[in-house]
Amino acid sequence: MANYTTQAINLKSYNLAESDKIMVMYSRDHGIIRCVAKGIKKPTSKLSGRMETLNANKVFLAKGKKLDIVCQAELVDGFKEIRKDITKLTYAIYCAELINTFGLENDSNSAQIYDIFFETLKNISLSSSTEDILWTVIRFKLRLMHQLGYAVELNNCVKCTNQIQGNYFFFSAESGGVVCRSCRNEMYQTSDLDSNIIRILKDAMTSDFPEVLFDNIDVLDDKIAVNQLTLDYSFKLLKEYISIRSDKKLKTPELIECLC
Structure with a gap:
């Protein structure tokens, strides 16, 4: 049984038998991985804390006949601030659901998608306001769609x-x-759009993740009006854009609506 190592973020899990779980992860080297964490529900399990949803780990896996087996996991980042805030947690789970919905096994773009996802969780964790979180997730959605081949056209009319x-x-x-x-x-069917929204979307595509903090957005151009209202509208435009391209209904957008 061949073993391998990769960095992966836990997306979700399912109960399997009495003490095991099936883990769904997105890995930097292989894209989506479905594997078994044996004995994870036992009080003495060394894996249980590492296998929490949204944890980023260095995982050691053994190839199995149907599903690979998690042998060991070393925590890379638990994004602990996300777990202390319901708004951060809800948006982070939304990002994980998008990765789980659109991610592929043995994805050729897995390294880029993993890095975008990891940095998004990092920045959600560090966010100090709802505006920070919205800006971060808008950036995530645009960049994820671009990597998946669904880039949003922001410069030229899609008709003419x-x-x-x-x-x-x-x-x-x-x-x-x-x-x-x-x-x-x-x-x-179309939605209204103005130069403020276009600028937000363009800046989200081109700005680097380390410069994500909302406090810095207004210095990009003194004519752009960036606030929670414009960010909410931008978020909802992309939510509709993504839902059309998904083959199943996403659950977390309904939770996000409850936060508003």
């Missing part, structure tokens, strides 16, 4: 392909991007 001009236009979640005023009536 002309560059967007002016300060007021529209967004088509179904078509995957911005729509100019001339093409709006030709699209089935």
Whole structure:
């Protein structure tokens, strides 16, 4: 039985038999991994604390006939501040659900997706306000979709392909991007969009994760109005965009609605 080591973040788990669990992880080297953590429900288990949802571990696994087996785990980061705050925890679980929904086994982009996910959890943990959290998750969703081949078009109209001009236009979640005023009536369903929202989305795509703190956003351009209202609207646009591309209904958006 060949053994291997990788860094992985726990996404969810299922009960298996009396003392075991099936773990679903996203790993840096292999993408989605489904494996068995034996004896994890026993009080004496050394794995139980490491296998909590959202923990990032260095895991040692043995190849099994159907599912691999977790032999050992060393905690890399438990993102402990997330577990102290219901808002942080809810948004972090939402990100984990997106990874679980769209992630693939043996994914060629697993390293990039893992790094984006890890840094997102780190920044949610360090966030000092709801605005910080929203900004971080907006960035996560845009970058995840880009890695998956579902990049949002923010520069050119998805209908006529002309560059967007002016300060007021529209967004088509179904078509995957911005729509100019001339093409709006030709699209089935669109949402209002203005230059503030576009700028938020563009900045979220291009800014580096270490500069994520909301306190720094307003210095990017003194003409941009960034507040919880505009961030909420940006978040909801992307939520609809993503739900259309998912083959199953996501559960955590309903929990997020309860926070509002």
